[in-house]
Amino acid sequence: MQHALYDQLTASQxxxxxxxxxxxxxxxxxxxxxxxxxxxxxxxxxxxxxRPDNICAITFTNKAATEMRQRAVALGASAGAHISTFHSLxxxxxxxxxxxxxxxxSFSVYDESDQARCMKQAVKDxxxxxxxxxxxxxxxxxxxxxxxxxxxxSFTQQADDFFSRTLARIYLRYEQILAERNGLDFDDxxxxxxxxxxxxxxxxxxxANRFRFLLIDEYQDTNHAQYRIARDLVSEHNNICATGxxxxxxxxxxxxxxxxxxxxxxxxxxxxxxxxEENFRSTARIxxxxxxxxxxxxxxxxxxLLPTRPAGKDVDVTVFEDEAEEAHGVAHRIKELADAxxxxxxxxxxxxxxxxxxxxxxxxxxxxxxxxxxxxxxxxNRKEIRDVLAYLKVLVNPRxxxxxxxxxxxxxxxxxxxxxxxxxxxxxxNGITLYEAxxxxxxIDALPKAGQAKLTVFVKMIEQFKAHVGExxxxxxxxxxVESGLEKSLELGGLRDQAALExxxxxxxxxxxxxxxAEEPSLLDYLQQVALFSxxxxxxxxxxxxxxxxxxxxxxxxxxxxxxxxxxxGLLPHERSYDDRDQMEEERRLLFVGITRARTGLNxxxxxxxxxxxxxxxxxxxxxxxxxxxxxxxxxxxxxAWYSPDDDDNARTGxxxxxxxxxxxxxxxxxxxxxxxxxxxxxxxxxxxxxxNTGQTKSLLVKYADLSEI
DNA sequence: CATAGCCGCCTTTTT
DNA sequence: GGCGGCTATG
Numbered sequence: 001m002q003h004a005l006y007d008q009l010t011a012s013q014x015x016x017x018x019x020x021x022x023x024x025x026x027x028x029x030x031x032x033x034x035x036x037x038x039x040x041x042x043x044x045x046x047x048x049x050x051r052p053d054n055i056c057a058i059t060f061t062n063k064a065a066t067e068m069r070q071r072a073v074a075l076g077a078s079a080g081a082h083i084s085t086f087h088s089l090x091x092x093x094x095x096x097x098x099x100x101x102x103x104x105x106s107f108s109v110y111d112e113s114d115q116a117r118c119m120k121q122a123v124k125d126x127x128x129x130x131x132x133x134x135x136x137x138x139x140x141x142x143x144x145x146x147x148x149x150x151x152x153x154s155f156t157q158q159a160d161d162f163f164s165r166t167l168a169r170i171y172l173r174y175e176q177i178l179a180e181r182n183g184l185d186f187d188d189x190x191x192x193x194x195x196x197x198x199x200x201x202x203x204x205x206x207x208a209n210r211f212r213f214l215l216i217d218e219y220q221d222t223n224h225a226q227y228r229i230a231r232d233l234v235s236e237h238n239n240i241c242a243t244g245x246x247x248x249x250x251x252x253x254x255x256x257x258x259x260x261x262x263x264x265x266x267x268x269x270x271x272x273x274x275x276x277e278e279n280f281r282s283t284a285r286i287x288x289x290x291x292x293x294x295x296x297x298x299x300x301x302x303x304x305l306l307p308t309r310p311a312g313k314d315v316d317v318t319v320f321e322d323e324a325e326e327a328h329g330v331a332h333r334i335k336e337l338a339d340a341x342x343x344x345x346x347x348x349x350x351x352x353x354x355x356x357x358x359x360x361x362x363x364x365x366x367x368x369x370x371x372x373x374x375x376x377x378x379x380x381n382r383k384e385i386r387d388v389l390a391y392l393k394v395l396v397n398p399r400x401x402x403x404x405x406x407x408x409x410x411x412x413x414x415x416x417x418x419x420x421x422x423x424x425x426x427x428x429x430n431g432i433t434l435y436e437a438x439x440x441x442x443x444i445d446a447l448p449k450a451g452q453a454k455l456t457v458f459v460k461m462i463e464q465f466k467a468h469v470g471e472x473x474x475x476x477x478x479x480x481x482v483e484s485g486l487e488k489s490l491e492l493g494g495l496r497d498q499a500a501l502e503x504x505x506x507x508x509x510x511x512x513x514x515x516x517x518a519e520e521p522s523l524l525d526y527l528q529q530v531a532l533f534s535x536x537x538x539x540x541x542x543x544x545x546x547x548x549x550x551x552x553x554x555x556x557x558x559x560x561x562x563x564x565x566x567x568x569x570g571l572l573p574h575e576r577s578y579d580d581r582d583q584m585e586e587e588r589r590l591l592f593v594g595i596t597r598a599r600t601g602l603n604x605x606x607x608x609x610x611x612x613x614x615x616x617x618x619x620x621x622x623x624x625x626x627x628x629x630x631x632x633x634x635x636x637x638x639x640x641a642w643y644s645p646d647d648d649d650n651a652r653t654g655x656x657x658x659x660x661x662x663x664x665x666x667x668x669x670x671x672x673x674x675x676x677x678x679x680x681x682x683x684x685x686x687x688x689x690x691x692x693n694t695g696q697t698k699s700l701l702v703k704y705a706d707l708s709e710i
Numbered sequence: 711c712a713t714a715g716c717c718g719c720c721t722t723t724t725t
Numbered sequence: 726g727g728c729g730g731c732t733a734t735g
Contacts (some may be wrong), residue, residue, distance in 0.1 A: 416711045552723045
């Protein structure tokens with residue numbers, strides 16, 4: 001690397017970048033240039049003569065991995081370093097060492113809903129009812145065990161009370177079901193890899209030599225299984241570099257163990273520790289608020305955020321009447337920013353729960369503000385996408401009964417419940433999989449000739465698809481989509497199906513991109529990787545659109561202007577965190593993460609009333625607001641500082657029809673009294689939807705309706 | 711066997 | 726308020 005590049009770094013950044021051999025811990029506060037340090041480090045390692053393929057960098061999301069790859073290459077580092085999430089890495093390892101790990105390389109990756117189905121089955125198989133042993137709860141418990149590298153056998157041995165013994169039975173059965181279907185859930189990817197490294201020193205040594213330099217970002221959010229994997233991977237050379245910030249640990253509920261980062265120096269006693277405390281991102285006012293807030297956490301090492309930027313604007317705190325006004329207020333403010341020439345992609349709205357995006361979206365649509373919702377799984381959870389992927393899964397993993405059940409009669413081809421039940425009974429009686437049973441449909445005596453014929457046609461179609469498995473992924477998807485009849489079934493439909501068609505097209509585009517870019521492209525790899533994808537990965541940072549996301553998804557990102565909504569008691573901190581001090585502290589860290597995403601503008605808000613599960617409830621503002629170190633006078637303003645309904649954008653058009661708000665009581669000449677359900681603000685063509693006391697609901701053009709307020 | 715409509719369930723955050 | 730599963734009906 002040219003020496004000039006290092007000149008851009010601070011002394012401590014340079015120290016971290018140029019530390020080559022031996023364990024290194026980088027404790028990096030928000031906005032301290034951590035990402036930059038990691039990418040420079042990759043370049044510096046290569047510069048020092050390390051072969052790219054001896055480097056393995058672990059990121060928290062796929063998106064972070066993609067970005068890091070691009071940045072490293074832009075810095076002049078030759079491509080070839082392995083950069084991915086822990087889960088992606090484990091998929092590759094398990095496929096490569098399937099035999100040693102005791103799995104089949106063709107495994108399906110089971111996502112949350114797949115897991116739920118298997119768990120439901122497991123609970124039922126154990127003769128328990130799903131009310132007392134809710135699959136979700138059981139899944140949570142099993143996941144916690146897996147994250148702590150405890151398998152079903154060893155848990156069974158240590159289970160000593162009624163609940164544990166029951167859970168052990170469920171765990172065992174759940175594992176059996178997954179094994180029968182050749183499926184691995186998210187946690188299995190880590191667990192099986194941890195066991196592989198523990199039990200097979202030959203594999204461990206081979207991998208340790210392959211990945212001579214291991215870099216792990218967001219180390220504060222690793223769980224025990226990930227820790228074990230990392231420890232074993234560096235067991236031969238100790239070249240581990242971990243970066244993170246204990247104050248930004250927000251995944252405890254998912255098994256993340258903050259002790260990993262706190263105990264790093266115990267695990268690697270000769271570790272060099274570099275602290276990056278200067279913040280180059282946010283203005284001083286924003287950092288003061290963040291600093292003041294996080295200081296309320298008791299189980300934490302004292303740490304200062306050192307601002308390098310000027311004071312900047314005050315942090316804005318606003319109270320609104322309800323969530324609709326709050327959303328409208330945010331929209332209004334963003335319009336102002338846009339009018340002042342600010343870029344929309346530099347604005348983001350954060351919230352505690354996904355459901356809160358709705359109100360904001362509605363306001364943005366009305367205000368014609370382009371936006372994108374960055375959400376957990378949305379795209380790959382759509383029915384049509386899952387259907388197509390299920391076909392592909394059956395092609396590479398015929399044991400995947402979950403996938404098979406999904407497609408066997410989708411689109412409808414006359415294979416109903418009775419037919420399937422009989423085929424299944426035949427499979428059980430003969431100790432074969434359901435798919436195998438279908439291939440022998442002619443032998444299933446319990447089935448009428450018509451049923452046998454339908455199954456045979458289905459199997460024939462699948463077998464024909466199989467002939468193309470070795471080809472590029474996108475064409476296979478297209479073939480399956482067309483020839484399975486899925487496409488046709490959607491073409492007949494209405495608007496909804498039209499959207500579905502477009503989604504599948506989008507899937508094919510993404511697959512084509514995969515075909516072009518993947519390291520080792522294959523249908524199997526595609527399916528295993530796609531299961532690990534989330535919508536955060538498809539978040540387009542270059543689009544001129546406001547980003548809407550949860551506080552969790554905001555991790556690692558930064559924006560000029562940040563809006564955090566719903567600072568209310570029970571929401572942030574979330575009510576489910578009340579009874580546990582550690583969880584309360586995590587809620588505080590969550591807000592801390594959100595605040596420190598902002599470069600220059602930070603707008604916090606709460607609403608006096610919020611609709612929860614369809615009910616409008618009175619709220620109390622979040623205790624966190626008082627912990628920001630902002631003068632009380634600015635915290636709880638009676639009237640909004642910069643927004644009032646009269647001062648709307650459309651007021652500028654010159655026309656001034658009356659405006660209404662949801663819930664408002666009005667009277668109409670003919671229909672009598674009623675309540676406003678919706679007000680669609682379109683200037684002089686505004687529409688108001690009123691539910692009248694007579695029971696009927698009417699949409700009325702405001703300028704003609706002559707409604708009067710009550 | 712397919713479809714529509716209804717009921718009852720859950721609802722924090724996500725790789 | 727949304728979704729999955731169940732039932733009743735064609």
